[in-house]
Amino acid sequence: GAVVSQHPSWVICKSGTSVKIECRSLDFQATTMFWYRQFPKQSLMLMATSNEGSKATYEQGVEKDKFLINHASLTLSTLTVTSAHPEDSSFYICSAMTGLSTDTQYFGPGTRLTVL
Amino acid sequence: AQSVAQPEDQVNVAEGNPLTVKCTYSVSGNPYLFWYVQYPNRGLQFLLKYITGDNLVKGSYGFEAEFNKSQTSFHLKKPSALVSDSALYFCAALDQAGTALIFGKGTTLSVSS
Numbered sequence: 001g002a003v004v005s006q007h008p009s010w011v012i013c014k015s016g017t018s019v020k021i022e023c024r025s026l027d028f029q030a031t032t033m034f035w036y037r038q039f040p041k042q043s044l045m046l047m048a049t050s051n052e053g054s055k056a057t058y059e060q061g062v063e064k065d066k067f068l069i070n071h072a073s074l075t076l077s078t079l080t081v082t083s084a085h086p087e088d089s090s091f092y093i094c095s096a097m098t099g100l101s102t103d104t105q106y107f108g109p110g111t112r113l114t115v116l
Numbered sequence: 117a118q119s120v121a122q123p124e125d126q127v128n129v130a131e132g133n134p135l136t137v138k139c140t141y142s143v144s145g146n147p148y149l150f151w152y153v154q155y156p157n158r159g160l161q162f163l164l165k166y167i168t169g170d171n172l173v174k175g176s177y178g179f180e181a182e183f184n185k186s187q188t189s190f191h192l193k194k195p196s197a198l199v200s201d202s203a204l205y206f207c208a209a210l211d212q213a214g215t216a217l218i219f220g221k222g223t224t225l226s227v228s229s
Contacts, residue, residue: 004159006159032215034216034217041222042221042222043206043219043220043221043222044160044206044217044219046216046217049215049216091157093159093160095160103148103165103167103210103214104150104162104165105162105217106162107152107159107160107161107162108159109158109159110157110158110159112157
């Protein structure tokens with residue numbers, strides 16, 4: 001149980017284009033989902049927290065107009081990187097928290113974004 | 117400020133030997149502590165957590181962790197390491213609000229055969 005998927009697992013795009021990454025909780029309803037960014041050999045940096053049906057809460061320094069987060073249902077959150085640039089290249093990981101357990105986050109497999 | 121520290125960038129151990137990956141924390145209130153493992157190009161897998169109760173917490177794949185309040189530590193342990201345990205390990209704590217995870221920088225575990 002508590003499986004989280006991400007799609008796509010790897011995406012390459014041209015500079016200036018927008019990329020959408022999906023995060024789905026497959027066997028539970030996720031009241032809260034999180035988006036992280038991870039640089040090579042570094043820890044995870046929380047980008048934003050999203051609750052179903054409400055606006056995401058962004059961490060300091062994260063541009064909300066650049067990283068659009070939508071949590072339209074209890075099983076799906078999307079992260080759209082708008083007008084992507086090479087410096088946005090990174091590993092993006094989502095996690096989800098079930099309504100039953102408000103302390104444990106279950107992580108998706110991650111999406112590697114490469115912007116040319 | 118709340119923080120999680122993993123003092124070792126890398127831990128090397130021979131297969132069959134016991135392993136310890138260290139973690140110390142600085143959080144307000146009662147700590148909620150976690151260990152996650154990450155394999156290359158993969159997301160994080162939950163290993164175990166401490167919320168309350170016994171100081172020795174048992175988790176997945178034979179791992180356990182010992183909570184020590186006086187030393188503010190939560191070291192990850194395994195009695196007999198496997199080559200397949202080689203991965204990146206993250207210690208984490210819930211922040212004061214109880215929603216966001218604060219991660220340590222990670223420790224690479226390398227188990228040699």
